[in-house]
Structures are given as C-alpha cells and as structure tokens.
Amino acid sequence: MTATTPTTSAPTDSTATASTTVTHWIDGAERASTGDAEQPVFDPSTGEVIGAVALGSVDDVDTAVASAARAAESWGQLSLAKRAGVLFRFRELLVAHTDELAALVSREHGKTIPDAKGEIGRGLEVVEFACGIPQLLKGELSDQAATGIDVFSWREPLGVVAGITPFNFPVMVPLWMAPVAIATGNAFVLKPSERDPGASLFLARLWQRAGLPDGVFSVVQGDKVVVDALLHHPDVAAVSFVGSTPIARYVHDVAAAQGKRVQALGGAKNHGVVLADADLDDAADQLVAAAYGAAGERCMALSVAVVEESVADALVERLAARARSVKVSAGDQPGAEMGPVITAAAKARIEGLIDSAEAEGATLVVDGRGYVVPGYENGFFVGPTLVDHVSPEHTVYEEEVFGPVLDVVRVSGLAEAIEVVNANPYGNGTAIFTASGEAARTFRRGVKVGMVGVNVPIPVPVAWHSFGGWKDSLFGESHVYGPEGIRFYTRGKVVTQRWPHRDAGPAAVSFHFSGDAQK
Numbered sequence: 001m002t003a004t005t006p007t008t009s010a011p012t013d014s015t016a017t018a019s020t021t022v023t024h025w026i027d028g029a030e031r032a033s034t035g036d037a038e039q040p041v042f043d044p045s046t047g048e049v050i051g052a053v054a055l056g057s058v059d060d061v062d063t064a065v066a067s068a069a070r071a072a073e074s075w076g077q078l079s080l081a082k083r084a085g086v087l088f089r090f091r092e093l094l095v096a097h098t099d100e101l102a103a104l105v106s107r108e109h110g111k112t113i114p115d116a117k118g119e120i121g122r123g124l125e126v127v128e129f130a131c132g133i134p135q136l137l138k139g140e141l142s143d144q145a146a147t148g149i150d151v152f153s154w155r156e157p158l159g160v161v162a163g164i165t166p167f168n169f170p171v172m173v174p175l176w177m178a179p180v181a182i183a184t185g186n187a188f189v190l191k192p193s194e195r196d197p198g199a200s201l202f203l204a205r206l207w208q209r210a211g212l213p214d215g216v217f218s219v220v221q222g223d224k225v226v227v228d229a230l231l232h233h234p235d236v237a238a239v240s241f242v243g244s245t246p247i248a249r250y251v252h253d254v255a256a257a258q259g260k261r262v263q264a265l266g267g268a269k270n271h272g273v274v275l276a277d278a279d280l281d282d283a284a285d286q287l288v289a290a291a292y293g294a295a296g297e298r299c300m301a302l303s304v305a306v307v308e309e310s311v312a313d314a315l316v317e318r319l320a321a322r323a324r325s326v327k328v329s330a331g332d333q334p335g336a337e338m339g340p341v342i343t344a345a346a347k348a349r350i351e352g353l354i355d356s357a358e359a360e361g362a363t364l365v366v367d368g369r370g371y372v373v374p375g376y377e378n379g380f381f382v383g384p385t386l387v388d389h390v391s392p393e394h395t396v397y398e399e400e401v402f403g404p405v406l407d408v409v410r411v412s413g414l415a416e417a418i419e420v421v422n423a424n425p426y427g428n429g430t431a432i433f434t435a436s437g438e439a440a441r442t443f444r445r446g447v448k449v450g451m452v453g454v455n456v457p458i459p460v461p462v463a464w465h466s467f468g469g470w471k472d473s474l475f476g477e478s479h480v481y482g483p484e485g486i487r488f489y490t491r492g493k494v495v496t497q498r499w500p501h502r503d504a505g506p507a508a509v510s511f512h513f514s515g516d517a518q519k
Contacts, residue, residue: 055221077185093209231255266474269424276310278435357390361389
C-alpha cells in the first residue's frame with residue numbers, strides 16, 4: 001500500500017457543526033448515514049443548537065469495518081519508516097492547525113481555548129511517542145540458543161481495532177489511542193461522543209493530509225447502536241474505551257465475551273491529601289485549578305480535598321476565596337478560566353448533587369447553583385462549588401460528580417487519609433501536598449491508586465509511560481498509550497529456526513521433549 005500524497009492545507013469545513021450534520025468518515029471520505037436518525041449538537045455557552053450529528057447504524061459499522069479490514073492488510077505490511085513518516089507529517093499538521101481545532105472543541109464542548117489547546121498538546125505527546133515506532137517495535141534475538149538454533153521474536157498488528165471515546169476530551173483521548181494503533185500497523189475505527197463530534201472529522205482530514213491511506217482511520221458517529229455493533233463485530237480484534245464506570249464495565253464484559261482484547265477506563269473520585277506541613281497557599285491554588293478546570297469534567301479532576309484537621313479551617317478559607325475569584329465565562333472569551341458543563345442535563349444533575357450535600361448535613365461554603373454569566377443567560381453554567389464537612393456517606397462524595405464541585409473531608413492525619421483514599425471504590429488518581437519526603441513515600445506506597453502525584457495535582461503520565469487506574473477505574477489489564485499501548489495493539493510471534501549444513505549429513509533427531517540432541 002502506498003500512502004496518499006500529503007498536503008499542508010487546512011481541513012475543509014473546519015468550523016464543523018454550524019447548520020450542518022456531522023457525518024461519518026469511511027474509506028477516506030465523509031459518508032452519510034444509512035439511517036435518518038440525528039441528535040442535536042449544542043453550544044454549551046449559549047444553550048443554542050449549532051448543528052446535528054448523524055447516529056450511525058449497524059450497516060454503517062459494517063461498512064467502516066470492511067474498509068478498515070481491507071486497509072489493514074496492506075498498511076500492516078508497510079515499512080516502519082513509511083508508517084513513521086505519516087506520523088511525523090500528522091504531527092506537523094496537528095501543530096499547524098491547533099488554533100482552529102481548539103476553537104472547534106471550545107464551541108462544541110464549552111471548555112476555554114487555553115484548556116482546549118492544552119488538551120491538543122497532551123494528545124500531541126502521544127503522536128510524538130508513536131513517531132518512534134521503528135524503535136518501539138524492535139524485537140528480541142537469542143543467537144545460538146541451542147547448537148545451530150536461533151530464537152527471535154517480534155510483535156505484529158492485530159488488524160482492525162476500535163476506540164470509543166468520551167465528550168470531555170474529544171481530541172486528547174482519540175490521540176491516546178489512534179496514533180499508537182496506527183503506528184503499530186492496525187486500522188482504527190473511532191466512535192466519538194455524539195455530544196461534540198466535530199473534532200473527529202477534523203482529525204480524519206488531518207490524517208488524510210498526512211498521507212494515511214484511506215480506510216486506516218475511520219469515524220462512525222452514533223450512540224449505543226454503534227457501540228454494540230463494534231463490540232460484537234467479528235472483525236474488530238480489540239476495543240479501547242474511556243468513559244463512566246458502568247459503561248466501562250459493560251464494554252469490557254461484552255467485548256471480552258466476544259474474545260476481544262479490551263482496555264476500558266472508567267470513572268474516578270480523585271483525592272488530594274493536604275497535610276499540616278504543606279504550603280497551604282500553594283495547595284489551595286493547585287486544588288482549585290484541579291477541581292474547577294474544565295468545569296470539573298475530567299476523570300483526573302481532584303474532586304475531594306482530604307485535609308488534616310489542624311489546618312482544615314485555614315485551607316477552607318483559602319479555597320473559598322479562590323473559588324469565588326474563578327473567572328467563569330464562555331470558553332472563547334479572553335481571560336475565561338472555566339466554561340460551562342456539557343449539557344443542560346449535566347447541569348441539572350450536578351446541581352442535584354449539591355442539593356443532596358446541603359440536605360444531608362454538609363456545609364455549603366461556596367454555592368455554584370443558579371450561576372448566571374451575563375450575556376450567556378441560557379448557557380449550561382454551574383459555578384465553582386466548595387462543600388465542607390463531607391463524609392464518605394454523603395451522596396456528593398459517593399458519586400462521581402463530573403462538575404465543578406470540591407468536597408472537603410477532614411481527617412486526623414496521614415494514616416486516616418490513606419484509609420479514606422483506599423476505602424473508595426475508585427482508584428484512578430490521587431495526590432498529596434506535603435513538605436515531608438517520608439510522608440510522601442508512605443503515601444505513594446500505601447494508596448491503592450494507579451496514578452499518584454506528590455505536590456502535583458493532576459498526575460497524568462507523560463506519553464512514554466502509560467495511563468490507567470485501579471479498582472473500578474479500569475476493566476481489563478492494559479493501560480493506554482506508552483509501553484502498554486504498544487503491547488495492547490500488537491501480539492507476539494516467536495520463531496525458532498535452524499539451518500543445517502547440507503554437507504554434514506542428516507541431523508540427529510531426538511524423540512525426547514528436552515531436545516538433548518540439539519544442545
């Protein structure tokens with residue numbers, strides 16, 4: 001297979017959804033859905049409908065997977081150097097069009113432009129990691145493992161793989177998956193969130209302009225119909241998923257029952273532990289940014305501050321002042337630090353959880369219910385909210401809020417803080433703020449959590465490590481991107497070979513499993 005001629009021109013229709021229907025990308029072109037079902041796409045800052053997204057059918061999935069299967073046969077045979085060349089060109093195009101892509105993400109999702117650019121930057125790291133595929137796919141060789149026998153191994157692509165990604169990172173999460181899958185020789189079918197679908201087609205056009213052959217990257221828009229079709233399709237060898245825990249469990253169970261590889265990342269309840277020796281001003285700054293950034297719609301958001309009782313009042317005072325000063329506005333407005341949440345339903349759910357905290361006896365220090373941004377009165381805004389004296393029995397603690405709500409749980413010290421973290425069913429991320437190396441080491445070794453920060457509020461690993469949690473935050477054994485991503489999208493093959501000397505006569509043959517005659 002030869003790659004198509006790359007270009008550096010901007011993707012067409014890069015503003016995506018204005019008065020249009022976002023469709024599928026199959027076999028290198030936009031394709032209308034076989035059905036007529038659509039769902040509106042909103043601008044969360046205004047509450048206005050700005051377009052629609054096609055909801056795909058089983059036939060659409062079949063068409064995309066068939067195209068991907070044809071493309072995978074030849075793409076997987078292409079040299080590592082040529083594959084890396086496509087990745088390098090894609091990387092340059094992603095950099096060149098960051099501003100356009102960030103504006104599109106901000107419009108459909110609501111996050112601020114700087115936050116959208118940050119998301120693209122973190123996805124870019126994975127692209128850069130995948131550019132090193134010639135090094136990453138080097139195999140192993142045991143020369144003269146036995147007399148005249150060599151053993152060597154390498155990893156081969158699976159074929160067609162699928163990614164099902166969430167609304168909160170419409171660029172970054174697909175880039176956690178697709179570059180690694182494609183670099184290792186697979187064809188990738190993306191099912192993005194139907195809430196902010198425009199970025200998926202933008203990425204598809206960039207891949208095409210980078211020279212990726214048609215069919216190697218496909219997009220099927222849709223809802224559960226598309227998800228189920230991918231999970232059951234016999235030609236889909238592996239499924240990657242990021243989303244809520246109930247759906248992650250469902251994706252894992254269904255796909256695994258079909259014999260597929262699965263990495264399914266679920267929800268989180270991330271704790272930031274603040275000890276008495278911490279710099280309280282710095283801790284407050286970090287907690288506020290980690291709790292309210294992206295309106296709290298991050299699986300790595302710090303939604304719980306676990307605070308040593310002796311400094312709790314002082315920290316809460318600092319948190320309250322900072323929460324009230326967060327600049328909330330439409331994502332494209334200069335100086336905005338936090339935008340709206342994704343839908344009116346999300347706003348109602350978050351405010352309902354704040355209601356429950358008040359009803360169940362927690363202290364509402366800063367109340368974000370009914371928050372109105374002048375000029376954006378119909379937007380889906382929830383203001384920064386701070387809830388003190390929260391216990392693990394409160395509903396606002398038990399549920400993943402996925403909104404700008406920070407709970408404060410007071411503890412006697414480090415030992416109790418570790419108990420609180422470990423008792424929670426989630427194990428995605430956590431952080432500790434302390435000046436004590438001993439306390440930090442005790443914490444990082446004692447918590448049952450997959451990603452730990454020490455004076456770092458959102459400990460998302462860099463691209464050459466792998467991202468993933470424990471317990472109800474991960475179903476399946478594999479984390480995403482990094483070394484585990486390479487292993488997930490490939491399978492090993494081992495060859496034991498001997499080339500006997502033609503003039504040496506017949507080789508001795510052993511009937512014993514040990515093969516003593518070969519040693």
